[in-house]
Amino acid sequence: MPNALTRRLEEYTVLTDADRDELARLAAQSTRTIPPRRDLIREGDAPRSVYLILEGWACHYRSLSDGRRQTVDFAVPGDLCDLNLFILDRMDHSIGAITKLKVAEIGRDVFHRVVTNYPNITTALWWQELVSKSIHREWIVNVAQRSASERIAHLFCEMFLRLESVGLTDGFSCDFPPTQGDIADATGLTAVHVNRSIQALRARELVILERQKLTIPDMMALQASGLFNPDYLHHGRLGRHTDRHRHLQSLRDGTYG
Amino acid sequence: MPNALTRRLEEYTVLTDADRDELARLAAQSTRTIPPRRDLIREGDAPRSVYLILEGWACHYRSLSDGRRQTVDFAVPGDLCDLNLFILDRMDHSIGAITKLKVAEIGRDVFHRVVTNYPNITTALWWQELVSKSIHREWIVNVAQRSASERIAHLFCEMFLRLESVGLTDGFSCDFPPTQGDIADATGLTAVHVNRSIQALRARELVILERQKLTIPDMMALQASGLFNPDYLHHGRLGRHTDRHRHLQSLRDGTYG
DNA sequence: CGTTCAGTTGACCATGATCAAGAGTGGTGG
DNA sequence: CCACCACTCTTGATCATGGTCAACTGAACG
Numbered sequence: 001m002p003n004a005l006t007r008r009l010e011e012y013t014v015l016t017d018a019d020r021d022e023l024a025r026l027a028a029q030s031t032r033t034i035p036p037r038r039d040l041i042r043e044g045d046a047p048r049s050v051y052l053i054l055e056g057w058a059c060h061y062r063s064l065s066d067g068r069r070q071t072v073d074f075a076v077p078g079d080l081c082d083l084n085l086f087i088l089d090r091m092d093h094s095i096g097a098i099t100k101l102k103v104a105e106i107g108r109d110v111f112h113r114v115v116t117n118y119p120n121i122t123t124a125l126w127w128q129e130l131v132s133k134s135i136h137r138e139w140i141v142n143v144a145q146r147s148a149s150e151r152i153a154h155l156f157c158e159m160f161l162r163l164e165s166v167g168l169t170d171g172f173s174c175d176f177p178p179t180q181g182d183i184a185d186a187t188g189l190t191a192v193h194v195n196r197s198i199q200a201l202r203a204r205e206l207v208i209l210e211r212q213k214l215t216i217p218d219m220m221a222l223q224a225s226g227l228f229n230p231d232y233l234h235h236g237r238l239g240r241h242t243d244r245h246r247h248l249q250s251l252r253d254g255t256y257g
Numbered sequence: 258m259p260n261a262l263t264r265r266l267e268e269y270t271v272l273t274d275a276d277r278d279e280l281a282r283l284a285a286q287s288t289r290t291i292p293p294r295r296d297l298i299r300e301g302d303a304p305r306s307v308y309l310i311l312e313g314w315a316c317h318y319r320s321l322s323d324g325r326r327q328t329v330d331f332a333v334p335g336d337l338c339d340l341n342l343f344i345l346d347r348m349d350h351s352i353g354a355i356t357k358l359k360v361a362e363i364g365r366d367v368f369h370r371v372v373t374n375y376p377n378i379t380t381a382l383w384w385q386e387l388v389s390k391s392i393h394r395e396w397i398v399n400v401a402q403r404s405a406s407e408r409i410a411h412l413f414c415e416m417f418l419r420l421e422s423v424g425l426t427d428g429f430s431c432d433f434p435p436t437q438g439d440i441a442d443a444t445g446l447t448a449v450h451v452n453r454s455i456q457a458l459r460a461r462e463l464v465i466l467e468r469q470k471l472t473i474p475d476m477m478a479l480q481a482s483g484l485f486n487p488d489y490l491h492h493g494r495l496g497r498h499t500d501r502h503r504h505l506q507s508l509r510d511g512t513y514g
Numbered sequence: 515c516g517t518t519c520a521g522t523t524g525a526c527c528a529t530g531a532t533c534a535a536g537a538g539t540g541g542t543g544g
Numbered sequence: 545c546c547a548c549c550a551c552t553c554t555t556g557a558t559c560a561t562g563g564t565c566a567a568c569t570g571a572a573c574g
Contacts, residue, residue: 044488062398064484070398087384092391092489127344129386134349136393141319141327143401144445148530179552188401193530195554211539227321231301232349405562436520450562452522468571 003027004078004166005052009124011165011235019120026114027054027104034101040081042094047085050111051095053077055102057177061185062093071186073135074098074159074178078166083129085111099177131234138232143188146227148197151187153226156207158233160216165235176214201225260284261335261423262309266381268422268492276377283371284311284361291358297338299351304342307368308352310334312359314434318442319350328443330392331355331416331435335423340386342368356434388491395489400445403484405454408444410483413464415490417473422492433471458482 006023009015015023031054034040040051040058058075072093075081081095085108106114115122135158142151156176163174180198184191201207206222208215216222223230263280266272272280288311291297297308297315315332329350332338338352342365363371372379392415399408413433420431437455441448458464463479465472473479480487 060394062394062489064398064402065486066484068402070401072394072397084387087380087387088391088491090488090491092491093394123344129390130341130344133386133390133393134345136390136397137317137319137329137350140329140393140396140400141321143397144327145321145325181552190531191552192532192554195552196530199554227323229322231347234345234347234349437522438520447563448520449522449564452520453562456522 004054004168005080007166008078008128009121012127013120013124015120015124019118022114022118022121026106026110027052029110030105030107032103032105034097034103036097036100038097040095040097040101040103041091043091045091046089047091049108050083050085050106051081052104052106053079053081053101054104056097056099058095058097058101059178059182059186060093060095069185070188071182072139073132074186076159076163076166077168079132080125080128082132083125098182127234134232134234139186148187148189148193149200150226151189152183152194152197153201153206153222154228155183155187155226156214156216157219157223157226157228157230160214160219161230161233161235165233172217172219173213173215175212176209177212261311261425262337264423265335265385266378269384270377270381272377272381276375279371279375279378283363283367284309286367287362287364289360289362291354291360293354293357295354297352297354297358297360298348300348302348303346304348306365307340307342307363308338309361309363310336310338310358311361313354313356315352315354315358316435316439316443317350317352326442327445328439329396330389331443333416333420333423334425336389337382337385339389340382355439384491391489391491396443405444405446405450406457407483408446409440409451409454410458410463410479411485412440412444412483413471413473414476414480414483414485414487417471417476418487418490418492422490429474429476430470430472432469433466434469 003020003024005027006015006020009023034056041047043063053075055077058081059071060073060075060081061069061071063069075095084091115125138154138158142154146154159176160169160174163169168174178186179191180194181191183189183198184194187194189197198207198209201222202209204225205217206225208217222228260277260281262284263272263277266280291313298304300320310332312334315338316328317330317332317338318326318328320326332352341348372382395415399411403411416433417426417431420426425431435443436448437451438448440446440455441451444451446454455464455466458479459466461482462474463482465474479485
């Protein structure tokens, strides 16, 4: 399997061979395995390192004082959690493993060295940061405006496309390990209602979901049913905006890297 | 009035006199006035400049294909909208004026010059970016998990503290220009239900809201009623974490500025 | 002084929550 | 290999929060 991080970042930036080698090194050094349902890091902790997901699914979540919990994003291979390390002093949310997880732990020093020596990578990391902010915005819209079935359809579309961009789909299918309870945490619904809503989607033949495997027979139909517009993912931009790339190049010659 | 942007950024970074002068220049050059209810920039547009709010309130919002709209954040004096300019090629959301707005328009060249020459400012801008991402996370929690009254109480707490951090509160009060319809757009409720929920808060003497003026007689009580925990705003951190500041300094000597 | 827009109130309705129980599935140890 | 346990999924009945539609009031501004 090619490096998922490389694939993600190349969605946006042209990377040199040296960049790719460095990313491969990052992904290889200091890997850890986390059992399912264990927390990687908790709200209030001081971030020690940046985690790169190599295999498995995780979730970013916040807890309320009365015990309610809300997942604010999923993390899949190629995702970095997060750049907070360098700017904020405490985690404002937790990161938990959904499946067994393989992560690369990137310490301050290593990360600093990369940021110093690899300008393309640095720019790409900030791009990833802004895209994930855009995803947050879409999740606000999702839970605030869409009906239960729409929310779930939307989530399926998003995760499928995010996995596709790192090469983890197979035709119309992909792994989908979150339980119905996990989906409930992410969509602001109860597990019972998630169950009924998924059955409605199944009845309309919009999704097949069994044994942690998601199949979307007609992506356009599912997108329509979830009022899904993929623009917010900012995928596939590369090469279409040479003007912007020239501009970014000039930034790099300056201070960004 | 002292420069709101300076106050915001000093929440986090130590700025030199030169930094402050530069921020004052930024806020002074190329200002524009926008009438209420007009869009500053729309979803799909190519961002031309960064906007700095000098006076008034704006909102960031997304529209669904069927006409529904969701506000994903408010912007008040001292807020920058957003750094997308340098990384993403299209706006994934719109920014609309709630009140009459005074903004400074900062073009690419000017912005680039600042980022090149003022490392403290650059770091502080990224801090602002990450804090606003954290605010997005909290809004997801807000609309997904809290009841109508809780959501509105939470919004009041957040906006009051954000205004306080730029010196725009007066004792227990602050301006609060959004209409009940605007609050509905931000909380995923209808205007009718916002009305009834505010009445409930009033009946419990948690807020006084009249003529665009919000008074919070007992902030702790309001926070409790909205399950509000201010940590996610990352305010008032400055000086408490000298270790982190040393680290940031080393970053600045490297590549971040 | 009238027009417009925000705020308010009432009656009724629908989406999704809650509570409870049962069925399917997978993993573990005897 | 089978029995048991835990967890996820499924189904049903009832309830409550908040939505919808419609009318009316009050304040602000030209």
